[in-house]
Amino acid sequence: MKMNIVERINKLKREKNAIILAHNYQPEEIQRVADFTGDSLELCRMAEKTDADIVIFCGVDFMAETAKILNKDKKVLIPEIKDTECPMAHQLSPEMLIEAKKRHPNAKVVIYINTLSKAKVLADGVCTSANAHIVVNSFEEDEIIFGPDRNLGYYVEKSTKKKIITVPKDGHCYVHKKFTVEDILKAKEKYPNAQVLVHPECDPEVQEMADYVYSTGGMVKHVLNSPEKEFIIGTEVDMITRLKIELEKKREKKKLIPLREDAICEPMKKITLEKLERCLVEEKYEVVLDEEIIERAKRAIDYMLSIGR
Ligand code: 13P
Numbered sequence: 001m002k003m004n005i006v007e008r009i010n011k012l013k014r015e016k017n018a019i020i021l022a023h024n025y026q027p028e029e030i031q032r033v034a035d036f037t038g039d040s041l042e043l044c045r046m047a048e049k050t051d052a053d054i055v056i057f058c059g060v061d062f063m064a065e066t067a068k069i070l071n072k073d074k075k076v077l078i079p080e081i082k083d084t085e086c087p088m089a090h091q092l093s094p095e096m097l098i099e100a101k102k103r104h105p106n107a108k109v110v111i112y113i114n115t116l117s118k119a120k121v122l123a124d125g126v127c128t129s130a131n132a133h134i135v136v137n138s139f140e141e142d143e144i145i146f147g148p149d150r151n152l153g154y155y156v157e158k159s160t161k162k163k164i165i166t167v168p169k170d171g172h173c174y175v176h177k178k179f180t181v182e183d184i185l186k187a188k189e190k191y192p193n194a195q196v197l198v199h200p201e202c203d204p205e206v207q208e209m210a211d212y213v214y215s216t217g218g219m220v221k222h223v224l225n226s227p228e229k230e231f232i233i234g235t236e237v238d239m240i241t242r243l244k245i246e247l248e249k250k251r252e253k254k255k256l257i258p259l260r261e262d263a264i265c266e267p268m269k270k271i272t273l274e275k276l277e278r279c280l281v282e283e284k285y286e287v288v289l290d291e292e293i294i295e296r297a298k299r300a301i302d303y304m305l306s307i308g309r
């Protein structure tokens with residue numbers, strides 16, 4: 001009998017002892033075929049502990065690089081390399097960090113996981129949106145150089161007494177920048193009983209108006225555990241897909257409303273089932289990083305993983 005593409009992917013995956021990891025913003029068909037779907041931190045932890053021979057990362061460039069850093073002796077593949085860069089990750093250059101360190105010699109450097117490996121080598125610690133405040137507060141120093149997301153910097157500032165020096169001044173995510181206070185007001189008018197959940201990459205005034213500010217993994221936990229029945233989701237639209245899949249597993253129904261229908265992360269949508277199958281067959285595109293970069297960037301990632309969520 002002729003197999004469909006999902007069956008072929010599953011067969012290849014078994015034959016090659018491969019694991020498919022997918023971020024919460026991946027398209028529905030990818031989330032459904034993945035072995036594990038999660039936020040950046042959950043994906044790091046899964047990449048760290050897997051005993052698969054091949055790790056296939058369905059996400060954007062910095063995420064696949066992180067999986068490689070945590071698995072230097074394994075084959076790490078991304079199904080597409082064209083246009084899968086996270087624009088925010090490219091906003092913080094090593095030169096900017098070197099310059100900031102010169103200006104603030106006593107500061108520690110904490111950078112968002114949404115950065116390239118060549119920036120991570122200069123960091124004392126990496127963080128995700130789920131643990132940024134914990135990583136920042138784990139250092140004794142009073143000053144922290146933090147980048148590239150200015151809005152995550154704002155979020156962290158609220159849970160620390162430390163001085164946060166953001167580099168660059170205007171680092172941002174083009175998807176989360178779209179959300180406005182008006183979007184929340186409109187959504188609340190239409191769905192007065194819904195709770196508003198937004199990501200810390202949203203602008204400060206949007207964070208302030210929301211009921212909760214969470215990483216994408218935090219949103220999953222909140223929606224699944226809350227007795228509430230309606231949620232307005234202020235992050236990338238496929239977050240709703242992830243929540244829908246989790247609710248399906250629990251045979252539960254809750255109303256999920258996207259804060260904006262056009263909050264689409266284009267680089268995340270470049271992964272398709274066809275590309276995933278090709279990736280398994282041809283074992284490309286392999287993530288290749290310089291050995292020294294891996295060693296040095298791993299220290300900052302290991303620091304984060306050692307202190308927990
Ligand atoms: P999470 O770590 O919350 O999944 O966020 C990753 C990201 O890129 C948000 O835009």
Ligand code: SF4
Nearest residue numbers: 086087088173175265
């Ligand atoms: Fe990068 Fe924004 Fe896409 Fe997240 S949503 S991967 S920060 S562009």
